[in-house]
Amino acid sequence: MSAAGRTEPDAPAASDIxxxxxxxxxxxxxxxxxxxxxxxxxVLARALDxxxxxxxxxxxxxxxxxxxxxxAGDPETLAVTVGNGVAPTDxxxxxxxxxxxxxxxxxRPASLTAFESARELGATPDPVLALAGVLAAGETPGAGDTSxxxxxxxxxxxxxxxxxxxxxxxxxxxxxxxxxxxxPFSGDPGxxxxxxxxxxxxxxxxxxxxxxVASLFALEATETDAATERAVDAIEHALRPxxxxxxxxxxxxxxxxxxxxxxxxxAPGTGVALALGHDARADAIETWRAHAAAAHRGLxxxxxxxxxxxxxxxVDDAPVRTTxxxxxxxxxxxxxxxxxxDDEAAVAAAAASGVDAALAAAVEEVGxxxxxxxxxxxxxxxxxxxxxxxxxxxxx
Numbered sequence: 001m002s003a004a005g006r007t008e009p010d011a012p013a014a015s016d017i018x019x020x021x022x023x024x025x026x027x028x029x030x031x032x033x034x035x036x037x038x039x040x041x042x043v044l045a046r047a048l049d050x051x052x053x054x055x056x057x058x059x060x061x062x063x064x065x066x067x068x069x070x071x072a073g074d075p076e077t078l079a080v081t082v083g084n085g086v087a088p089t090d091x092x093x094x095x096x097x098x099x100x101x102x103x104x105x106x107x108r109p110a111s112l113t114a115f116e117s118a119r120e121l122g123a124t125p126d127p128v129l130a131l132a133g134v135l136a137a138g139e140t141p142g143a144g145d146t147s148x149x150x151x152x153x154x155x156x157x158x159x160x161x162x163x164x165x166x167x168x169x170x171x172x173x174x175x176x177x178x179x180x181x182x183x184p185f186s187g188d189p190g191x192x193x194x195x196x197x198x199x200x201x202x203x204x205x206x207x208x209x210x211x212x213v214a215s216l217f218a219l220e221a222t223e224t225d226a227a228t229e230r231a232v233d234a235i236e237h238a239l240r241p242x243x244x245x246x247x248x249x250x251x252x253x254x255x256x257x258x259x260x261x262x263x264x265x266x267a268p269g270t271g272v273a274l275a276l277g278h279d280a281r282a283d284a285i286e287t288w289r290a291h292a293a294a295a296h297r298g299l300x301x302x303x304x305x306x307x308x309x310x311x312x313x314x315v316d317d318a319p320v321r322t323t324x325x326x327x328x329x330x331x332x333x334x335x336x337x338x339x340x341x342d343d344e345a346a347v348a349a350a351a352a353s354g355v356d357a358a359l360a361a362a363v364e365e366v367g368x369x370x371x372x373x374x375x376x377x378x379x380x381x382x383x384x385x386x387x388x389x390x391x392x393x394x395x396x
Contacts, residue, residue, distance in 0.1 A: 032083025039133025042275025085371030157245030165241030165254025187296030
């Protein structure tokens, strides 16, 4: 079963979402397995908790999975799917009792819509979590409607500073394991430490030291044989980070976003706990390290193939969503990049390219399920990997 690529109804406004969840006897939130959707679900869930409304949060990977879980639950609940491609098209809202609605992230981050909805409910949403969601969606904080989230985050103590956005204060750990960019030492803390040693940094990093680290990281990430022109733009998302306030779980909001994206796919239970504000930092950091190491190792060891408009990296054991994004931003000579294993694939495009529809067509042909939007998508598929790639290429 596949639902990605189908036409979805217009996204509900924040006021409509607030009205629906306020009146529902029970709300079940199904977040797509990405950092933006996870943050959005956390923002809404915390607002419901403030209102003492019962809720449940889960992470799903495809519309087929969310449809199954909605059908298996109590029909007298409101089902809210969050993120692109996970809203089932075959759910009868009237038959579902309290109904069903979807918060997509096609035109704006889901976390922004959730933030606005929480305010409509009269709650005080966590702007740091919402801003992390905006960053996880690949948006520039302050651009367009996201200025409301950025302003609230500033009032909560978020400040920009020089340097690189990592979740931990340990620079070698942060630079080696960030998935915001890719450098020769990525995935190897020892190599990152050796590179940093060449800078002769002081024990207490001042603004100048942070600038030197940022310059080093930018050069390492962009001045390699594999780096593409997109790498120069992509590295900007890691530089001049938003330092988080002391009570935030991670050192920077960029690092927060990086961790959310990792746990959403690799440890959804930890991800939900983190998004709900529970003390899940230690487990989340360990997941982030393992996730990043696997993604960078996957790219180091991948077998690649170049086609007209598409660059494919075949990997054995790597998180395909993160791998595809890094491939697109730092290595792919083509505008669409795919990371594919024996039964999973993710696609990241430099611009809206209808990759969700192409993935839906590919799994329709070989079997499986998919989710995503015009620029990024995910699929689980049956059968031969070559057949899946060929079906995707033809559809694209």
